[in-house]
Amino acid sequence: MARRKKVYEGKAKILYEGPEPGTLVQYFKDDATAFNAQKKDVIDGKGVLNNRLSEFFMNGLTQIGVPNHFIKRLNMREQLIRSVEIIPLEVIVRNIAAGTISQRLGITEGTPLPRPIIEFCLKDDSLGDPLVSEEHIIAFGWASQQDLDDMVALALRVNDFLSGCMLAVGIKLVDFKIEIGRIWDNDFQRLIVADEISPDSCRLWDIETGEKLDKDVFRRDLGNLNDAYTEVARRLGVLPSNVTHATKPTLIN
Ligand code: CDP
Numbered sequence: 001m002a003r004r005k006k007v008y009e010g011k012a013k014i015l016y017e018g019p020e021p022g023t024l025v026q027y028f029k030d031d032a033t034a035f036n037a038q039k040k041d042v043i044d045g046k047g048v049l050n051n052r053l054s055e056f057f058m059n060g061l062t063q064i065g066v067p068n069h070f071i072k073r074l075n076m077r078e079q080l081i082r083s084v085e086i087i088p089l090e091v092i093v094r095n096i097a098a099g100t101i102s103q104r105l106g107i108t109e110g111t112p113l114p115r116p117i118i119e120f121c122l123k124d125d126s127l128g129d130p131l132v133s134e135e136h137i138i139a140f141g142w143a144s145q146q147d148l149d150d151m152v153a154l155a156l157r158v159n160d161f162l163s164g165c166m167l168a169v170g171i172k173l174v175d176f177k178i179e180i181g182r183i184w185d186n187d188f189q190r191l192i193v194a195d196e197i198s199p200d201s202c203r204l205w206d207i208e209t210g211e212k213l214d215k216d217v218f219r220r221d222l223g224n225l226n227d228a229y230t231e232v233a234r235r236l237g238v239l240p241s242n243v244t245h246a247t248k249p250t251l252i253n
Helices: 046-063 099-105 134-139 145-168 225-236
Strands: 006-009 013-017 023-028 031-034 039-042 070-073 078-082 089-096 112-122 171-185 188-194 202-206
Touching: 023 046, 046 070, 046 078, 046 145, 046 225, 089 145, 112 134, 112 145, 134 145, 145 171, 145 188
Parallel strands: none
Antiparallel strands: 006 013, 013 023, 023 078, 031 039, 070 078, 089 112, 089 171, 171 188, 171 202
């Protein structure tokens, strides 16, 4: 097979040229990074789980009419996506205080927020993805006021959808990050959800026990990351057939 052209390589994914114009192949790596890549590891099978989980969430969003980049899953680690122009902002939605908002504002982790709070961070690793205000975004031209309004609307719909998915399987959606891209349909420009939705970019806590089922397991050395992601995938019914927990062989009659 001819070697595909790599378009971009990030910390957890690689993008290759797709088979048709306007498409890309998104490959999920096993690499885990935290604290702006100061902490790194390779977690066997993480990419396979995130490929499945992102497929599950993006398909669900499509079903409720939230536009996103997902076209179809190609194999264990790859999915076909629409190529977009990524808006250089991370859109964070928070339902419960945790992570940087707790540190920044001194709010105890686990405190429910009065309403979902949306934050924007500039996508720039060399600056550590700093929090930016809407003033900054407009003044520096990273997005227009219309884009911002559309991004907030998209982010809140994703929040409602993901919160519901998680609640149904006994998990609290504490916060998450999405990225949003621009596409053009002829002269008409619109914004769609891009990148990935997976436990790498969410905080997920078990409702009963408070157990963390997301990348904080890796960030804070709380145990085996794959076990946590496998649990999320299992509860949602999206576990790929060949990623299983080691169990005793059972006799098949
Ligand atoms: O994750 P961290 O504690 O560094 O930052 P945060 O602002 O508390 O993150 C809020 C949410 O966005 C968490 O679910 C993170 O996993 C996610 N996030 C992400 O996926 N990528 C980033 N570069 C920053 C945050």
